[in-house]
Amino acid sequence: MSPTPAVLDGPALWSAQAHIPSVLGRQLVIERGEGSFLHTTDGRRLFDGTAGLWHANIGHSHPALAAAAHAQMLKLETYHIFGRFANDQALGLAERLAGLSPITDPKVILNSGGSDAIDVACKLARRHWQREGRHSKTIILSREHAYHGLHAYGTSIAGLDFNREGYGTESLVPDTARVPVHDVDALTATIAELGAENIAAIVTEPIQGTGGVNPPAPGYLETLQQLCRKHDILFILDEVITGFGRTGTMFAAERFGLQPDLVTFAKGVTSGYAPLGGVLVAPRIWQPFYRGDAATPIFRHGATYAGHATACAVAVANLDVLDGDNLLHRVTELEQLLDSRLKQLAARRPSVTDVRVAGFLGGVTLTEDIKAERAADALIELGFISRPLRGNTLQLSPPFITTDDELTAFVDAIDHVLSEEETR
Numbered sequence: 001m002s003p004t005p006a007v008l009d010g011p012a013l014w015s016a017q018a019h020i021p022s023v024l025g026r027q028l029v030i031e032r033g034e035g036s037f038l039h040t041t042d043g044r045r046l047f048d049g050t051a052g053l054w055h056a057n058i059g060h061s062h063p064a065l066a067a068a069a070h071a072q073m074l075k076l077e078t079y080h081i082f083g084r085f086a087n088d089q090a091l092g093l094a095e096r097l098a099g100l101s102p103i104t105d106p107k108v109i110l111n112s113g114g115s116d117a118i119d120v121a122c123k124l125a126r127r128h129w130q131r132e133g134r135h136s137k138t139i140i141l142s143r144e145h146a147y148h149g150l151h152a153y154g155t156s157i158a159g160l161d162f163n164r165e166g167y168g169t170e171s172l173v174p175d176t177a178r179v180p181v182h183d184v185d186a187l188t189a190t191i192a193e194l195g196a197e198n199i200a201a202i203v204t205e206p207i208q209g210t211g212g213v214n215p216p217a218p219g220y221l222e223t224l225q226q227l228c229r230k231h232d233i234l235f236i237l238d239e240v241i242t243g244f245g246r247t248g249t250m251f252a253a254e255r256f257g258l259q260p261d262l263v264t265f266a267k268g269v270t271s272g273y274a275p276l277g278g279v280l281v282a283p284r285i286w287q288p289f290y291r292g293d294a295a296t297p298i299f300r301h302g303a304t305y306a307g308h309a310t311a312c313a314v315a316v317a318n319l320d321v322l323d324g325d326n327l328l329h330r331v332t333e334l335e336q337l338l339d340s341r342l343k344q345l346a347a348r349r350p351s352v353t354d355v356r357v358a359g360f361l362g363g364v365t366l367t368e369d370i371k372a373e374r375a376a377d378a379l380i381e382l383g384f385i386s387r388p389l390r391g392n393t394l395q396l397s398p399p400f401i402t403t404d405d406e407l408t409a410f411v412d413a414i415d416h417v418l419s420e421e422e423t424r
């Protein structure tokens, strides 16, 4: 028998999604941010080429958001929104979001982040059909390579199999199934096989993020929506990455002309200045819960920090910055620049097999002999943060305040790293 390996000595903090032996001793500890840059405790200054986990859209350490949090905490840190209680900030933010929503006349459920939002959307989809008396409609469909966070539902519908596996059953929450990424025929076949009478909803990111920056095949999302309507399946659009401007429109639903039944959001709603997420809900789903009679059902969901007043005040300040600084327009300019720079990169570097850009969101896929993990590490040494994604792909999704020169320097750094790797 081989001896049990020694337990490694590390900090008390258990890092997220980390292979601990690969991480210990080389952690990058961020202590300060300014605009598109970060500073580590060991004195590095790094360009945030991913906007953290696609969240820091307005850049780091913005004084207006700090001021909003400070002012709100001095007034009221928060108060819950259960039953007859509410707080003025949650009410105000929900009205503002309803006005921006791609769904007409939505209700807004607030919570603490993207995984939360996915849990709520999937629960509500199932609740909807139970309330309608269509009891067999319980299955949630998702797409291969999808990432919808890692709470119970996000884990269960994960299209990145390694996130779903290891819990003893096919999915943590029962009744889930996956379909290929862009394949309408396969989706149609799955619906026929499982039976539309058993399917509650389909969840999809408009542009897959963590799965490798995969924009939809032309017409795919529109057809998916049509199939949902035809088969009475709810259409849940996960806009946790794309919401609040990442694709140049407030929501990607606008870019692709979609009218989903439920939209999940998080990250960009506060640009990460406070943990906040939520779900936009279409009238056909919320109206039965708003009827005027005593038999009206209750949606049994909520959490202490749902509609957290300080988080909501920060979100409003963030939306003001997006609007006041015309950042959605800036995203459309940055998309064009990123697209042209990455196409040039692909033409120059034999190690690049594909580049994909949709909004200010780019993926650079590398040949198998050059590992995206290694390239990302080499980029850190040059002062740039990228991230290896599924499919040996590098992620580029900097803050919306990135200058043309900074973006060009980022792509040049990738070029440099790849040219070094190619000659190794």
Ligand SMILES: Cc1ncc(COP(=O)(O)O)c(C=O)c1O
Pocket: 053, 113, 114, 115, 116, 118, 147, 148, 149, 150, 205, 209, 210, 238, 239, 240, 241, 266, 267, 277
């Ligand atoms: C599309 C998508 N959905 C959901 C989530 C989960 O969000 P959170 O990490 O805030 O729980 C993420 C996070 O990256 C995401 O990219």
